Amino acid sequence: MAWWKESVVYQIYPRSFKDSNGDGIGDLKGITSKIEYLRKLGIDVIWLSPIYKSPNDDNGYDISDYQTIMDEFGTMKDFDELLETAHQNGIKIMMDLVVNHSSDEHSWFVESKSSKDNIKRDWYIWKPGKNGNEPTNWEASFKGSTWEYDETTGEYYLHLFSKKQPDLNWENPSLRREIYNMMTWWLDKGIDGFRMDVINFISKDTRYPEGEIIEGKKYGNGSKYYMNGPRIHEFLQEMNKEVLSKYDIITVGETPGVTPDEAKLYTGHNRNELNMVFQFEHMGLGDGSEGKWSNQPWKLSDLKQTLTRWQKGLEDDGWNSLYWNNHDQPRVVSRFGNDQEYRVVSAKMLATCLHMLQGTPYIYQGEEIGMTNVSFESLDQYKDIETLNAYNELVSGHRLSKEEMMKAIHDRGRDNARTPIHWDGTSNAGFTTGTPWIEVNPNYKEVNVERSIKDKGSIFYFYQKLIRLRKEHEIIVYGRYDLILENDEQIYAYTRSLNEEKLLVICNFSLESPKFTLPEGIEYTSSKLLISNYEVIDDETFTDFVMKPYEARVYKLI
Missing domain, CATH: 3.90.400.10 (Oligo-1,6-glucosidase; Domain 2)
Structure with missing residues (x-):
């Protein structure tokens, strides 16, 4: 048992959260002004995307000074005030640690x-x-x-990323010592942990072999020579010994390309490395020959198989991070739900499905009010370096048409997550009194915090209830996961088990009305409905019923 297993984390992308001074860019004072809102939601930890000094080639993931605050975000005094206010409200702060690379201006x-x-x-x-x-x-x-x-x-x-993000050489012990000193400095200041950006890239194969070239491409794939490299666990165990083990903190590593077996090496409780990792298998559903830019249809059974492999793979050793979206991913209600007629119920269904899994749930800002993808008409309206570079390469190389690429950007581009939070229905969604650094999603008058708070049936209060249930029922945190109805392409259903208790989670991922039938072998003497996104009649059976579009129910069985 550990506090970080029982917590719910809320990711803030500061640039788009709340602007306090009218310059169009979110800032630390803006975050501090919304701590009461986050306390009302019930979250335990804020994960702050990078707030360090940066030229902003990659929106702060190119750091020029690890111990200075970015000018646009405020000052160290502003940070200290945010940290103190959060702690006074029972909320911890997890910082983003970006040490695979720095800015070329460092x-x-x-x-x-x-x-x-x-x-x-x-x-x-x-x-x-x-x-x-x-x-x-x-x-x-x-x-x-x-x-x-x-x-x-x-x-x-x-530089594995932008040319303004040169990779640090972790083979050098002096560099590692400097990084550990910097981490210690932040922890002594009182922060509560680190989310570590592409941390499994820090060890490279120092022979630097050639990567495999796929037909039609100019460059090769070198990822097997820098993902989960030869000294990665040595480096992380050293980091743990020198820094992490000395504090009671939360640590999560962003680890593209890991398998469940590899994740156990990062997160196993006797490994002395990290608490948990972010994996990306479920985020890659639908990827085609050009990755996410050639988006293909996906099947629910693929999603179930992926999540189940991770649930079962880490159930005895290690720990899962649970997330649908973040600053690099499209909005979940647009990706896996229905962001039109069924936006509210499908957002609630997706939240139910995720928060009832075993692991630590992460909520990305705006997810709790059902914010959607944005479909800007012009490429000029997009700011993300990955999106702009991909457009130039794939369209100019005639690998995708302009129309295909714009559709891909609308579906999967990173700026979907980076449009400002909708606080209310006033100009610029109440995010800023100035001109926002990136345009606000035009649907802000319908989808905003103010409306959500006034509506007791809103997505916000549904998330609030999910968080509360997690604190009231140990089984939600620690129960064993088992998939049922494995091959059903509309219903994702599973059980959680702890001692004599069971949870039954039933989620309809479709517009249709499939029939749910409880499989044989799930025994119980009594049942209680914990949460649902439609009204359920008290005496209605759950063993055999027709589901409504995007319906979700969770029953506690004893």
Whole structure:
């Protein structure tokens, strides 16, 4: 048992949360002003996306000073006030830790590129070219090569993301010590944990082999040489020994490409690494030949198989992070639900399905009011570097048409999650008195916090109840998960078991009205409806009934 298993985390993307000074950019004072709202919702932990000094090439994930606050977000005094206010309201703060790479404007990199014999040269990954080309053929996550030539020293530096995000060289013990000192500084300030950005990328295969090239592509896939690299567990165990183990904190690693067996190595309770990881298998549903940019239909059975593999894989050792969306993913009600006629009920169904699984649930800002994807008409309205780079490469390379690419952006682009929160129906959704850094979703007059708070049947109060149930019923946190109706393509149903108690979770993922029949072998003497997104008549049976579109019910069986 642990407090971070019993908690619910709320992710804040500060740029889009609440602007306090009218410059169009969300800030720390804005977050502090909404702590009461988050306390009302009932969450336990705020995960703050990066608030450090940054040129904002990748919206703060390119850090130029780890111990200074970004000017647009405020000052360290503002942060201290936020931390104190959150703690006074029983809310912990988890910071984003981005240490696979820094900004190219960080003083470490400025020194590193100044000469080959600089003391910080080896804090980054430098290589000479090969046969007049880059050191390897790897493709960056934001398209193009992972290598950038620097004329000062005539060598290339590695950047798995943007060229303004050079990768740090974790092979260097002096660099690691500096990072551990920085982490300790924040923890001594009173923060309550770290979410670690692409943490399983920090160990590279130092031979730097060529990546496999798929036909029609210019660059190769080098991910197997930097995902879950040769020294990754050594580095994390050292980090745990030197820093994490000395504090009672929450730690979660973003780990693309991990399997459940690999996740056990990161999160097993005797491994001395992390509390939990974010995996992305369910986020990849529908990916085609161009990944998320060639979105394909997906089947509910695929989603069930993926989530079940993770539930069963980590049930005895390790721990799951539960999430539908974040700052890099589209809005869940648009992705897996119905954001039109059934927006409210499908948002509640999706919340039920996720929050009743075993693991720590994460709510992304605006999810609790059912915010939807945005369909901007012009590429000029989008800000995300990944989206803009992908458009330029895929459309100019004639791999996708303009129409296909715009549809893909509407469906899966990262800016879907980054439009400002809708606080009310006034101008700019009450986010700012100025011009927002990215346009507000036009449906803000219908979908906003003010309306949600006034409506006792809103998605907000449904999330509030889910959070409360988690605190009242130990089985929701610690019960064993078992899938039922495995092959049903409309109903996702499962049980949770703890001692003599059982939970029965029934979720209809479709517009249709399928019939639910309780499988044989699930024994009980009494039942109680814990939560549902439609009104259920007291004496209505749950063993055999016709479900409404996007209906969800949870029963406690004894």
